[in-house]
Amino acid sequence: MDLGVDIEHPPPTNDLIIDSNGPLDPAAQRSIQAALSLAINVAQDSCADTPLLHLLRSSLSSSLSDQHLLHLASQLIHSLDAPLGIPVENFHDARRFHWEKPLQGSDAVVKGGYATLLNAVWDDAVRTGKVSVLHEHTCVSVSTKDPVKCIVSTQRGQLESKxxxxxxxxxxxxxxxxxxxxxxxxxxxxxxxxxGLLEKLIFTYSERWWSGDANPSFTLLPTTNSQHTPKEILLSHVLNVQTFSHPSLLIYLPPGAIRALAMYSKQDVQRAGAEVLAERLPRVAGVAHAASTPLAAHLTTWKKDSTxxxxxxxxxxxxxxxxxxxxxxxxxxxxxxxxxxxxxxxxxxxxxxxxxxxxxxxxxxxxxxxxx
Ligand SMILES: Cc1cc2nc3c(=O)[nH]c(=O)nc-3n(C[C@H](O)[C@H](O)[C@H](O)COP(=O)(O)OP(=O)(O)OC[C@H]3O[C@@H](n4cnc5c(N)ncnc54)[C@H](O)[C@@H]3O)c2cc1C
The missing domain is CATH 3.50.50.60 (FAD/NAD(P)-binding domain)
Incomplete structure (x- = not known):
């Protein structure tokens, strides 16, 4: 079905892992990434009712003899928290990990944003003359007791259908x-x-101030165990940071951070996120320091959204x-x-x-x- 929506395939990203001393040495980064990929494959193939964290750690221990690299790789395990939507340590049964058949096809970004696609789907459906869209009708009950008709009750009335x-x-x-x-x-x-729990913390800037190749992504390893402020909460988690073709940065907040940040205001979390990025990402030489102050910030709140x-x-x-x-x-x-x-x-x-x-x-x- 062609809805007339343009998409673009994002170019492959080059991830840069950053610890408390800055970007890792490329050889060290390659070693820990390779060890974690292997550990993920081992866990994926495992048929044992074993905690995922245990399987990943024991695989890392067998492939990395250098204690410093092992420490970094153990931290990197938690880059899986955000995509999994639960902390790896809560994955008590590794048989539930990555059993799905891999997706056929590739990821693409909708030009103009995801809403462009949704609007095109709606418009296409409404054009058939067979569809009506009712906004703000929250369904509260569905009755199929009657042998012929179904009754959907919303906060604004009832609808009947076969x-x-x-x-x-x-x-x-x-x-x-x-x-x-x-x-x-x-x-x-x-x-x-x-x-699962996943939220996005997004910042837009006047210009790109972070260095890296054309399309970098960043993985920030924890630099503290303390969690007394929003900034410390962010610094105590592994943060996956995405970049775009425009000067914006997106932090995928992992579930542990989302829970700990829940008691703080949006503004506090956004301020902390901007400070963490400004302090930890490598900078383009010559770009003014003020460039790392965002023009705008947005924090999603899907957990608090009752829909x-x-x-x-x-x-x-x-x-x-x-x-x-x-x-x-x-x-x-x-x-x-x-x-x-x-x-x-x-x-x-x-x-x-x-x-x-x-x-x-x-x-x-x-x-x-x-x-x-
Ligand atoms: C942070 C984040 C990043 C993601 N990134 C990606 C990605 O890169 N690629 C990807 O493929 N997927 C991604 N996903 C997953 C993807 O967004 C979801 O799988 C998808 O949107 C689910 O679609 P759905 O129709 O099942 O549910 P939804 O999109 O949640 O739609 C359900 C609809 O039902 C409505 N609703 C809820 N309750 C009621 C009620 N009682 N009565 C009436 N209406 C109701 C809601 O308002 C909503 O409109 C991401 C998800 C998150 C949270």
């Missing part, structure tokens, strides 16, 4: 009352499947995702969203694929019913 596909994210499903109640195994999957309550599914199993995907009430109540796609959960493509899957299923269901 079939319902519920696309509310996993962490908001408990706020919706289903009548009759969902099957026990589905309720358990909703309660037991974890939603998401966090990021996406993590630390999950195929069985849980199958239970989350399964339609109920003879197929009249379906479920879509990233949390219902087995191998692509936690991603936009998973959410899109789940939409196609449910559209196909509902279409077959309605044809079958029409012919009865």
């Amino acid at each position: 079939v319902v596909v519920c696309t509310a994210p996993l962490a908001t499903l408990p706020s919706i009352q289903f009548q009759p109640p969902l099957p026990q195994h589905k309720q358990e999957a909703i309660t037991d499947t974890k939603t 998401s309550n966090g990021a996406t599914t993590t630390y999950t199993t195929p069985q849980q995702l199958h239970a989350l995907q399964a339609p109920s009430t003879d197929g009249r109540l379906g479920f879509a969203g990233e949390h219902t796609e087995i191998h692509n959960h936690g991603s936009v493509n998973g959410a899109v694929m789940s939409g196609f899957r449910e559209a196909h299923r509902v279409s077959e269901y309605l044809s079958r019913r029409a012919s009865e």
Whole structure:
């Protein structure tokens, strides 16, 4: 389907790992990155009910004899916290780590921002004349008790249909009352499947003031154990920092930092983030110091947003995702969203694929019913 939206494939990034003394020596960086990649492969192939951290550490110990490199590599393990959405030490069963089939295709960035794509999808659907979009209608209950019609109650009224596909994210499903109640195994999957924590802290600047090659990314290793201020909280975690073609920097906040920062104001966190970047990233020679003062900052708050309550599914199993995907009430109540796609959960493509899957299923269901 061509929605007329332009995308660009970001060029490969060159990561620079920075410890308390500045950027690592390239040979040291290569050694610890190679050792961690190997450790991740070992953990991925492991069939043991063992904590992930234990597997990663023991693999690092066998491949790195230099104690300083081993220390740095052990710190680098926590660069996985942000993408996993939970701290590695909470990954108690390594069998839940990276069991998914790898994604086919490649990442791309939507020109004009992600909203451009969403608007194009809406416009395309609305143009068919078969779709109406109701904004600010929070669903509070779904009843499929009647043998023919489904009733969706929102805070603004009721809607009736032959079939319902519920696309509310996993962490908001408990706020919706289903009548009759969902099957026990589905309720358990909703309660037991974890939603990860991930937030973004974004800064824009008047010009690029950090050095590195054309498209660098940075991994900041911890420099303190103390967590008395927002700045110390950031400095005590591994921070993955992304750069762009425009002068902006993005810190992926790991779950441990998000929890510890929750008691501080947005402004305090943004100020601390800007200071950490200004102090720790290598600078382009000759660029004024003031350039590292951001023009604007933004901190996402998906955890506090009642329409998401966090990021996406993590630390999950195929069985849980199958239970989350399964339609109920003879197929009249379906479920879509990233949390219902087995191998692509936690991603936009998973959410899109789940939409196609449910559209196909509902279409077959309605044809079958029409012919009865
Ligand atoms: C920080 C971060 C970075 C990410 N980066 C990437 C990335 O680079 N690439 C990638 O592929 N994926 C990424 N993801 C994951 C991706 O954003 C999600 O997997 C995807 O958006 C999930 O889509 P969804 O439709 O399942 O849920 P959502 O996008 O959460 O949509 C659910 C909708 O339901 C609405 N809703 C909630 N409750 C109710 C209710 N009771 N009644 C009515 N409506 C309700 C919400 O308002 C929302 O509009 C990232 C996620 C995060 C948090």
